[in-house]
Amino acid sequence: MSSLNRRRVLSLGAALGLASVAGTAPAWAWSSTGSIAGTGTGADPWWVWDDEVDRLLARLLKAGEVPAVNTAMQAWVNNSDPLPGDLPTDLATYLQQVNRLPAWADHDKLRRAADFNRRKDTYLFMLYGLGSGIMSTVIPREARSVYWSAGGADMKDRAAKTFTFGYDLSDLNAFEPSGQFVVTANKTRLVHAAVRHLLPQSTRWTAVADEPKHIPISNGDILITFHSLGTFVHKKLIEWHVPMSAEDEEAFLHMWQVAIHLLGVREEFIPKTWADARAQSEQILTPLLAPTTEGKRLAEDLLGLTAELDLGVTRGFLNEFVRYVLSDEIGDWLELRRDYAAAATIRTGWPAYIAFREGLLPVAPAGFYMFDQFVRAIAMLFLNNGTSPTTTPITIPTGNRPG
Ligand code: HEM
Known part of the structure; x- marks a missing residue:
């Protein structure tokens, strides 16, 4: 099929709502000349x-x-x-x-x-x-x-x-x-x-x-x-x-x-x-990137678990931080409830927090301690999981999701 015909078929499919199965891999078009091998075998x-x-x-x-x-x-x-x-x-x-x-x-x-x-x-x-x-x-x-x-x-x-x-x-x-x-x-x-x-x-x-x-x-x-x-x-x-x-x-x-x-x-x-x-x-x-039923549930699980910690901020703030880091589009896909006041605080406060930490601002900006507590709580979450077991707990599964 010529590429023009293929494109027409694809756009017709899209118009009919057929083409976009979430997550379908696009054709591989990256050249292996940009790889550490410097060349490729043509494998996909x-x-x-x-x-x-x-x-x-x-x-x-x-x-x-x-x-x-x-x-x-x-x-x-x-x-x-x-x-x-x-x-x-x-x-x-x-x-x-x-x-x-x-x-x-x-x-x-x-x-x-x-x-x-x-x-x-x-x-x-x-x-x-x-x-x-x-x-x-x-x-x-x-x-x-x-x-x-x-x-x-x-x-x-x-x-x-x-x-x-x-x-x-x-x-x-x-x-x-x-x-x-x-x-x-x-x-x-x-x-x-x-x-x-x-x-x-x-x-x-x-x-x-x-x-x-x-x-x-x-x-x-x-x-x-x-x-x-x-x-x-x-x-x-x-x-x-x-x-x-x-x-x-x-x-x-x-x-x-x-x-x-x-x-x-x-x-x-x-x-x-x-x-x-x-x-x-x-x-x-x-x-x-696209929303799926499974992904929405996993995100809710992950953010719910994080919000159980004493982060020093509200769940709305956590949602807005995720939106700030990833985009509003992704926030909307995951149906993260809005908190516009928190969004405004993050938009101005986070860059100032980084600038102060990196020695680029002479005085601690407003909200510094709130951001600092938030950052420390996320770090503790990471470190506690990483340091508590004496052996890596990764185990090979023998089945799929039960139930
Ligand atoms: C398991 C990391 C890519 C799906 C794991 C585990 C780690 C890990 C550390 C073991 C922990 C566990 O059992 O939960 C990574 C890293 C990746 C990667 C660093 C790439 C850089 C992927 C991809 C997929 C995937 C692309 C699927 C498309 C899974 C699944 C499990 C798993 C289904 C097993 C979960 C279970 O039943 O316990 N991965 N992964 N991973 N990973 Fe990955």
């Missing part, structure tokens, strides 16, 4: 998963071996820990190959990234927690996968597990032998492989999936989530005039490049520079 990341580990998890789930693997993995925490002795041989052989940094990992950059995370932690907690976390609920494929998987039924537990990933990634020793991120990333990779096997068996998930026969969590889907985290946070830090050196920015990107590599994304899809990442994000994240 919407149709690339993680074959070896996917086969492995399918076998372990069918054989009923996953609970024993979860027990064995409890003692596997630090990057320098040996693999647990009682893992099935095929899983141990696989983990031996992948449980390490790639040859292109730059230790100086990773150390700088860790230091950057420490220096900017206040903004990072706010942006990951109230920005990326809520954005994940308007990424239709992610929202539906999370909602209909086992973890979707207990968002408190799931949020704690996800915080573990963020906490381990942001830790000063994240990639060092005494850090935990390489292990946490590998456990997450196993969880994703299990989800690829389990979710297609859920009739409730297949009924709402944009492509019912599509296996979830493709390389393309992981890239979308990376943009909702790393690329989004980087963009916001610039918009908020948070001072960053070029080396800091590069190090922060490098940390994410290594992280998504550890999650199984091929090097031909991993953006090389922030400009390449932004271009990819505009193609695959921005046009895909």
Whole structure:
């Protein structure tokens, strides 16, 4: 079909309300010349998963071996820990190959990234927690996968597990032998492989999936989530005039490049520079954002849990902060109740708060202490979840959402 004809068919479909199944992936058009590999094989990341580990998890789930693997993995925490002795041989052989940094990992950059995370932690907690976390609920494929998987039924537990990933990634020793991120990333990779096997068996998930026969969590889907985290946070830090050196920015990107590599994304899809990442994000994240029933419920769960804390602000303020960080359009999709007074306070108070913290304002602006308490409460939420368990609590699911 010529592209003109195809476009006419698509616009006719749109006019009839047919074309826009929320979350349908756009055709892949990003060039691998902008990737860390510098070249590509022509593969389409919407149709690339993680074959070896996917086969492995399918076998372990069918054989009923996953609970024993979860027990064995409890003692596997630090990057320098040996693999647990009682893992099935095929899983141990696989983990031996992948449980390490790639040859292109730059230790100086990773150390700088860790230091950057420490220096900017206040903004990072706010942006990951109230920005990326809520954005994940308007990424239709992610929202539906999370909602209909086992973890979707207990968002408190799931949020704690996800915080573990963020906490381990942001830790000063994240990639060092005494850090935990390489292990946490590998456990997450196993969880994703299990989800690829389990979710297609859920009739409730297949009924709402944009492509019912599509296996979830493709390389393309992981890239979308990376943009909702790393690329989004980087963009916001610039918009908020948070001072960053070029080396800091590069190090922060490098940390994410290594992280998504550890999650199984091929090097031909991993953006090389922030400009390449932004271009990819505009193609695959921005046009895909949309409300779904599942996403609205997840957002309400997440914001309800946050609002249970003593934030020093009202739920209306929390809603408006999310709107401020993400946009009114997303706020409207999620039906976040308006509080126009809080919105006005945030619009003027938050930039002044940042300016004062960064030493660009001589006197504390009005509302400084309220913002400070809010920021501290969000940080505590993150840190409590990250520091309380002595072992990473990430476990491989054996089923989908119950009930
Ligand atoms: C599980 C992180 C991409 C769907 C997890 C877990 C972490 C995590 C830490 C383990 C915690 C838990 O079990 O809840 C990430 C990161 C991603 C990413 C850092 C990309 C940078 C995705 C994508 C999808 C997805 C693209 C779907 C489209 C899920 C699901 C679970 C999960 C369904 C299992 C929840 C459960 O049943 O417990 N992910 N994820 N993830 N992830 Fe991801």
